Amino acid sequence: MPFLSHGSYRIRYELDGPAGAPAYVLVNGLTQYSELWAAYREALLGRGFRVATFDLLGQGASDKPTLFINQDDQVAALHLLVIELGDGPIFLSGISFGGLIALRYAIEHGERIVGLVPMSCFAELSPQLLLIGNALRTGLILGGTGYLQDLLLPMNLSDQWLKPLLDKLDSVKRQGWLVNDVYALQNLMESFLDFQPLTPRLSSITVPTMILNGEFDFLTPRPLHETLRVKIPNSSLVIIPRAYHAFTLEKSALTADLLARFADDVLAGRWQGNQAVWIAPDEPGGELTPFPAEYDHLRAIPVKRTPS
Amino acid sequence: MSGFFGPLESDGRVPRPQQTRVAAFLISAHGALARQFAFTLPARFDAAWQTELNAQFYRESEIVSLLMRATSWVPDIALGYMTAAWETAWLPAPIEGIADRSLAQAVHLATLAHAVHASIRPAALLPVEANGQDPFVVALRRIEFESGRLLQAQILYLKGPDLVPHRDAVSAALEKRHASVRKLWRETLESIGIDASRSE
Numbered sequence: 001m002p003f004l005s006h007g008s009y010r011i012r013y014e015l016d017g018p019a020g021a022p023a024y025v026l027v028n029g030l031t032q033y034s035e036l037w038a039a040y041r042e043a044l045l046g047r048g049f050r051v052a053t054f055d056l057l058g059q060g061a062s063d064k065p066t067l068f069i070n071q072d073d074q075v076a077a078l079h080l081l082v083i084e085l086g087d088g089p090i091f092l093s094g095i096s097f098g099g100l101i102a103l104r105y106a107i108e109h110g111e112r113i114v115g116l117v118p119m120s121c122f123a124e125l126s127p128q129l130l131l132i133g134n135a136l137r138t139g140l141i142l143g144g145t146g147y148l149q150d151l152l153l154p155m156n157l158s159d160q161w162l163k164p165l166l167d168k169l170d171s172v173k174r175q176g177w178l179v180n181d182v183y184a185l186q187n188l189m190e191s192f193l194d195f196q197p198l199t200p201r202l203s204s205i206t207v208p209t210m211i212l213n214g215e216f217d218f219l220t221p222r223p224l225h226e227t228l229r230v231k232i233p234n235s236s237l238v239i240i241p242r243a244y245h246a247f248t249l250e251k252s253a254l255t256a257d258l259l260a261r262f263a264d265d266v267l268a269g270r271w272q273g274n275q276a277v278w279i280a281p282d283e284p285g286g287e288l289t290p291f292p293a294e295y296d297h298l299r300a301i302p303v304k305r306t307p308s
Numbered sequence: 309m310s311g312f313f314g315p316l317e318s319d320g321r322v323p324r325p326q327q328t329r330v331a332a333f334l335i336s337a338h339g340a341l342a343r344q345f346a347f348t349l350p351a352r353f354d355a356a357w358q359t360e361l362n363a364q365f366y367r368e369s370e371i372v373s374l375l376m377r378a379t380s381w382v383p384d385i386a387l388g389y390m391t392a393a394w395e396t397a398w399l400p401a402p403i404e405g406i407a408d409r410s411l412a413q414a415v416h417l418a419t420l421a422h423a424v425h426a427s428i429r430p431a432a433l434l435p436v437e438a439n440g441q442d443p444f445v446v447a448l449r450r451i452e453f454e455s456g457r458l459l460q461a462q463i464l465y466l467k468g469p470d471l472v473p474h475r476d477a478v479s480a481a482l483e484k485r486h487a488s489v490r491k492l493w494r495e496t497l498e499s500i501g502i503d504a505s506r507s508e
Contacts, residue, residue, distance in 0.1 A: 065483075066423075066426070066482045067467060067482055068479070144452075144453055144456045171436070181429065
């Protein structure tokens with residue numbers, strides 16, 4: 001198990017694939033750990049990419065700072081991993097909290113990457129997200145990691161995914177419960193206490209950016225992704241049909257396919273963000289469909305767009 | 309070497325030698341916290357935060373009492389010198405950068421309690437097939453859950469405004485205390501055939 005060193009802390013990472021090949025760096029969500037990207041590793045390696053994953057500080061097998069975790073340190077840890085990859089083209093993607101770290105990386109080290117894919121992401125804490133985050137933190141404090149998982153599972157995954165697992169949810173939760181400690185998750189959550197919105201800095205992201213948002217994402221709904229689409233010049237927003245916040249777990253084959261196609265398009269010079277809005281296919285390999293131009297993609301019912 | 313208790317007995321119970329040594333370690337750690345909280349408890353409270361000291365004292369005492377009764381003990385000759393080493397480790401250590409003795413004592417107790425509550429996860433040693441009706445299994449789950457709650461007082465204090473001027477000293481003392489507690493816990497587990505490298 002290789003580690004990078006950031007000051008006195010160790011960051012556990014995994015890196016596979018041929019040196020010099022285009023690379024994908026995948027950044028975990030807050031309660032995740034590196035192994036959850038296994039399906040992406042396999043799919044992207046099969047499409048000729050290198051794949052790098054790691055546990056953020058406070059997660060899994062990386063060191064867990066005891067009292068404070070600064071988001072600057074997460075960006076610095078990610079930068080160490082990017083340096084480890086060398087000079088080949090690097091695509092960066094992250095889910096939720098990991099998407100936020102990826103956005104910060106793109107703002108601060110945009111020259112090191114050739115493409116960005118924020119997924120279920122946000123650049124600022126809306127009142128809803130702030131209050132949900134506070135409630136989740138209270139849940140963690142009062143009920144431990146298991147209770148936090150109990151809250152997140154139904155919020156972030158579909159009935160179709162949950163139904164066959166209802167009688168074995170304990171086994172679904174167990175690995176996350178084993179590798180993540182209450183104090184470390186709490187430190188990760190409390191790294192938002194001095195959070196400054198990234199929105200004013202998003203326009204400095206110049207790399208091609210594909211924003212992925214689940215159709216039914218409750219935790220980080222469409223308006224939070226809309227901020228990214230509007231502010232990042234070379235971006236497009238892709239809505240994943242019938243998907244919730246954790247679509248990277250539920251629809252890994254489709255998401256990995258979208259990542260690979262995005263990278264292929266960027267490398268071939270075909271990518272044009274145009275701040276467009278697309279609807280992803282239901283299955284890997286399907287066609288993306290433009291969101292009907294006359295309708296408002298921020299609404300959940302078919303409402304015609306108000307002329308601006 | 310597995311990272312869990314075992315091999316379990318036929319009825320899913322944790323082997324008694326493993327119960328004995330883990331319970332002895334936990335009693336030593338939580339017992340030390342109970343004693344130290346007891347010494348800091350005034351006869352009459354004059355500040356709101358002192359009510360938390362009272363709660364911490366009784367929760368720590370409860371953990372000790374629970375383990376005394378829930379553990380299936382066996383004679384363990386190594387416990388003599390192991391307990392001596394553990395008890396020595398819980399003693400107050402100077403906090404570099406904090407000259408005020410009473411403040412240093414408070415930081416010592418908070419960092420020790422943080423390290424014990426945060427980094428010792430006894431329920432994570434239970435394999436899936438552990439007998440959920442066994443009192444030792446239930447006790448470990450209860451201790452880990454309760455530790456997460458007790459920990460909040462230490463987090464609030466150590467991150468709180470009173471210690472902002474000493475933040476670097478506090479962080480360094482806490483990291484050091486975590487490392488020493490994790491080392492003792494790892495060594496204890498390895499002595500009964502459990503690989504605790506995950507907790508390092």
